[in-house]
Structures are given as C-alpha cells and as structure tokens.
Amino acid sequence: MSAQDEARGKGLDPGAGHPSTVLADFDHRQSLSLNGDWHIIADPYVAGLLDFHMHVNPNGYFNDQVAAPGSNALVEYSFEKSPTIKVPGDWNSQKEWLRMYEGPLWYERKFDYTPQPGHRAFLHIGAANYKSRMFLNGKLACDHEGGFTTFDCDVTGIIKPGSNDAVIYVDDTRMADGIPTLKTDWYNYGGLTRDVSIITTPQAFIDDFDLHLDRATRSVIEGYVHVEGAQAGTRVSVSIPEARLTATATTDATGKAPINLPAKNLSLWAPGNPKLYKVTLKAGNDTLEDDMGFRTVEVQGSKILLNGKPIVLHGICIHAEAPYRGGRVNTDADVATLFGWVKDLNANFVRLAHYPHDVRMERAADKLGILVWSEVPVYWAVHFDDEAVFQKSKKQLTEEITRDRDKASVILWSIANETPNTEARTAFLTRSAEFVKSFDPTRLVTAALLVRGEGNTKIIDDKLGSALDVIGFNEYIGWYEKTPEAMDQITWKIAFDKPLIVSEFGGEAKAGLHGSEHERWTEEYEANIYNHAIAMLNRIPQLRGSTPWILMDFRSPVRQLPGIQDGYNRKGLISDQGEKKLAFGVLQNAYKTGGLGHAD
Ligand code: GCB
Secondary structure, three states, X not given: OOHHHHHHHOOOOOOOOEEOEOOOOHHHOOEEEOOEEEEEEEOOOOOOOEOOOOOEOOOOHHHOOOOOOOOOOOOOOOOOOOOEEEEOOOOOOOOHHHOOOOOEEEEEEEEEEOOXXXXXXXXXXXOEEOEEEEEEOOEEEEEEEOOOOOEEEEOOOOOOOEEEEEEEEXXXXXXXXXXXXXXXXXXXXXXXXXXXXXXXXXXXXXEEEEEEEOOOOOOEEEEEEEEEOOOOOOEEEEEEHHHOEEEEEEOOOOOEEEEEEEOOOOOOOEOOEOOOEEEEEEEXXXXXXXXXXXXXEEEEOOXXXXXXXXXXXXXXXXXXXXOOOOOEOOOHHHHHHXXXXXXXXXXXXXXXXXXXXXXXXXXXXXXXXOEEEEEOOOEOOOOOOOXXXXXXXXXXXXXXXXXXXXXXXXXXXXXEEOOOOOHHHHHHHHHHHHHHHHHOOOOEEEEEEEOEEEOOEEEEOOHHHHHOOEEEEEOOEOOOEOOHHHHHHOEEEEOOOOOEEEEEOOOOEOOOOOOOOOOOEOHHHHHHHHHHHHHHHOOOOOEEEEOOOOOEOEXXXXXXXXOOOOOEEOOOOEOOOOOEOHHHHHHHHHHHOOOOOOOO
C-alpha cells in the first residue's frame, strides 16, 4: 500500500476531493501558464501528509504554512526556503541528488489570478508521474493516478482573486498494481513532466466532442458535441468556414448534441495532404476552435484502408525521451527534432510507445501528415487478474481517447505491449478492446503481441488476435535469439486473416562503435539485423506496416553494460546525442524504395 492509499484510508478530506476530468481541445482554450520555477520538498517518509501514527496531518505541507516573523510557531518545513526546479520537467534530470529518487515529492508555487464572473477555472496537468494530489489554497482539488495521461481539476470554487497558492504532491513509487507495473524497460522519470496551467471556460462549456467523417460515404461529418453544465435544449453549432459548412443541433438532457454535417467536397487528410480545417464549435457563450483533418481508416480483410485506399505504414517507434538533454519530451523544439528525423527516414507513421505522449506530438503529426499508433502502458506483466487494474487501464484509455479523438493523425489505439498469453490476460484485454471499440468506433484497435517459434517457423496465433483489428507483433531475431543470418531461413505461420504490423525489431549499437557485422554492439551488427529483417519480413504477404525499435536511444535502468549501455537502451537508429547510426540509412533506403511491407 502506498502512502497515498494509506492517507485515503485514513480519510484525507473525505468527500472534499473530486475526480479529475479531461477537457477536449484544451490547448485551444484561454490559459494562464504555470510553467516555470516551483519549490520542491522531497518527502520519502510522507511527513507532509501523515503524522507519526500514520494519521492525516491536518497541518500537512498542502497548507503551505509560513511561521510569521518573530512568531514561535513550530513549522518544520518551508517551501519558500526550499530549492526550485522547472515545470515542466522530471525531477531526476534536474537535481543530481534526485537522480535515482523514486517516491513522494511536493511542488509549490504562487500565482496571481483574476477570476472572470460566470466562468470556471481548471488546473490543467499535462502529466504527473505517477500518483498525484492537487491542492489549491490548502484545499484538495483532485487526485489522479496514471503518469502519462493529461487531466484537469475543477478549481472554480477554490481559486480566488489575487495571489493563489498551488501545492502538488507527486509520488512516482512504482506499484505492482499500477499501470505500468513494477518493471519496464524505460526510466521512471518522476514529477510534473508536462505543461501546467489554469484554463478558463464559461460556466457551461464544450468539454468533449467527436467529429469524424463517416466511413461509408466519406461525405458526412458525424458525431456529437457535449456541453458540460448545459440545460437541455442548448443550441450548438459546428462550422467550417473555409468549406462553407455549418450544422446546428440542440443538447439533450445529458448535454449531448448529435452532429450530422453533410460535407461532400472536403480535401481529405492523408500523408502527403495533411489538410487541416479551422473548425468552430459554439454552445451558448462558449466558442472553441480546433484545427482538424478529416479522413477515414478501416480494415478490409488483411488490408488497411485510408480514405478507402490500401496503405502501407512505414513507421518507427518513439519513446517520449527528449533528444540531447534527456528527460521527457515536452517542448516544441523536442517535437521538431524527433519529427525532423522521422521525415528524414521517409516514414509516414510513428508508434508512440508505450504510453500517451505530450499532445504536441499528435498536433505535429496532424500538421506533418504522419500517422500515429497511440498506446497505454499495459506493458508486460501487469496484474491482469485484478479488476481494479482493469479499471485503471480503462481510465487511462478514456483519458487518452478523450484528449486525442480530434486528431486525424491517430489511427490506432494500442491496448497493450508484450503481455503474457494467459486466460486472465486474454479476458482483460478482450474487454479493453471492446471498450475502445465502443468508445471510439472510428479507429482501429491493436496490441503488440509476442511471437512463438517452432524451429525455423515463427507462429502468430495468440488468441488475443481475435479481439484486434490490426495485429502488432514484436520479434528480435538476431538479438535475443539466433543470428541475423538465421532470419534468411525463417518462415511465418499466421493464424489470422488480418493486417499485420511488425511493431518492433532491432538490436543495440553504440554510436561510433565500428567493427564486423558479426560483432554485437557495433553499428554494423545493428545494420546487419535490419538488412536481414527487412528481407524476412517482406515474406509476410499481409504485412501492412513496420515500426522498428526505435528512433533514438533512451534511458533504462535495466541496461547496465558499462562502456556501451551505461544506463541506456542502445537500440536507437540515432543516439541520444543525435548521431545517426548505419541502420538509420538501411531503413531510410527501404522506406524510400517502398521496400518494407505491402499495401495490398
Ligand atoms: C521489447 C519492449 C520494449 C523494449 C525492447 C528491448 O520488446 O516492448 O519496450 O525496450 O523490447 O529493447 O528489448
């Protein structure tokens, strides 16, 4: 049990805290940035929350007390006198003494705010890894679990004119029953790793919407607009001025207004034509703008159709690891570097592994015409037999989809990566797939599966495949088994008439280390794996896409080999310092010549 659970058990503010929400299209809302310096107190013994008998301490750090000058009050902490770190940013990369720290840590800052009459205010958190509690002016605004999804806390009732005091408790203790669980092959960067802001909305406002092109005719934009706090019968409009289109509707008792907008002559979004329209949504006093592309994606037999035409996905996996500086991707510059490399690779697709990334990634993909596989960190051996864990995964999927269903680039929701083939796992993930299909029926559901082998035959028959639209599979022949040359003898047996994406393959190389193509860790060895893998994978007729592992080297505590790994997984095509390895050129060339996968 974590300290947070302990505190919850002891009833910290019972009933006072409320759950977070996710505001669709939050990045087009009026906002006050709270990025910048925040005071921090690392609190491994949770002194800021619990007293010596583990009862909630009513004078916890969330009160942000200051002993008045000259007073004799006992206050055993001071945010004011504590060091600061930057938000957004994990704590590990910013202070040497926090490099390996995993546990609770408090953030504090003050800000001025002028509430607007008739408006609501939300504390927006781009990501807080892993559990967090948001306090404003000493009151609990909301709590949240999940380190990579974006969320918003309604602070309308507690924000005040003038100076406000925000205190945020973030605990990145890895949890057996968390998502992800205790073990991952990535670094557990703790803290407020993405933007933090205050978002202002009208009292009744558009909090969620789904507007997509219908698959059957590609000439109607259908979906809904949801208005939070609306009275039934509130008028809603959706317009696309450039295409001279407008639809109106009214909300029902739940605040939902169905949209059906005939839209015959839209220029359809696709790689090569990343056309975005300005879309204006109105409801009562609220106006929200978005930049949206319109396209369809579907499966026909073993093909993937984009706007009705078969497509081959030339992709690459990306972790949210910031190039050159480490830590998490959270700036426009990070995103520009990563997508610059993706373009250079001649790719049209990315797998954003293994968790939801900063929204800047999907926004950039929308603009650049790059298709996206988006994933939740149901990774390896999460506790599939625990209903509470299923509910956590469902919540993360809900948050991820609510945030990104307005992005044309996102075509695949991935519900898991490399999970053990057990009955409990299959039941859990079949439910996840069903949930995603009902929550967003316009996109495709996938997962990265493991492959089994019998001699030189590789078999993809994991039962979970039945629940998926597109089957992802990871294979590491030449690295974790056999030799690169052994791939020449491999044949494939696929149990499903469905599209396949090879969601990972590769091997490690230290940038600048050269030698024979048979010598592990050299650039030549990694390139050799790519050469043989491309030839082998092309023998799978229904291979519709590829996302080799991985664009850039990334930090991982399970990669210890001194002089080579030094705490990094070196399977990047590019080092964390931007050096391209030989394998980059191999894949770049394959993608240029259309030489990996088949559209039909
Ligand atoms: C995998 C995992 C990925 C690892 C990679 C590796 O199969 O999905 O997260 O980093 O292998 O390098 O072993």
